[in-house]
Amino acid sequence: MSVLPYLVAGWICVIGLYGIVTSKHLIHLALCLTVTQSSTYVLLLAVGYVKGGGPPIFKGVKLGTTAVDPVVQSLTLTDIVVSVTVLALILALALDVHDELDTMDPDKIVELQG
């Protein structure tokens, strides 16, 4: 099935969103957000795959050999960096919430309720 990698990316995105909404712990919530974000890595790398292509590294490989798309790979690198920074900030905020309110359950944090 030639669309399977895309559907895996879609499934990771949806399952991460499910985790975020049903989360009972702020750290679990932050990790679910990174799961959702991971779907973009899978999607980007899947889009860049070229049939029969090797890595875009031409050390000991003849120039012009079929290789996968390097542009989406460098975008994935940017994506990972952003994911790490967002995770660090959310964890810091979660620690502050724990210090102030003594709970990590989003349902018990009145300030978070709409």
Add this chain to the structure above:
Amino acid sequence: MSRQIRIAVLVPALGLFGFLLAWALVGLPHFGDYRGPYGYVLDRVVLPERHMTNVVTAVVFDYRGFDTMGEEFILFAAVVGVVLLLRQGGREEPDRLNDSVGSDGVRIGGTLAVGACVLVSLWLISYGFVTPGGGFQGGAALASSVLLVFLVSSHKAWSGVASDRVLDPFEGVGAGGYVVIGLGALIGGLPFLTNVLGPGSVGTLFSGGSAAFVNWSAGMEVAAANLVLFTEFIDEYVVPLAKGDAAG
């Protein structure tokens, strides 16, 4: 909104979203069939033009070098944000915990592993233009290898290695170095971040010319930024533990 209502709303919404997403994704060119024009061209011109064998690193630090500078400052801003959020006015210095690892085997094996891991990370950064690797990957690996010190010895050893006095210069030089290298080209009347050193020879540490220095500054920044984050979170963990011990 109660939990039950939220989940009741979520399930159909997520089902609809998942359906639309799958619909859109199935419409993409089939897996392995997409021929991105940029990727196709870059795979062929990078080696003759820039003398770098790793095309991904060439894109990150040369063709998209200006974007990567922005990326580096995202990381820098996030670290500043975390340090500000976790700062506590008038908090006493955390008592140095006597929490050293008991097992000699773990201590000795782990300490040896720190050296090996640091070497591998430096290799990842320095040969990022030739083989898989680069400043970001190597920097993250370097930070993790230093974190091993905390895992296999004690908080005391860790705070000796990862103190503000050591990390802040690296963090600043890493972030600032990138900009300075870019400005250096401007002074010479060339566009920002132009490779003024020439492409260098293929397969060596200097392939990539000034982009190699940009790579090192990014590696330094990423390693220092990660270590600052680790220090902040570890200090949060150690302080309550120290207080709990004092109360008990």
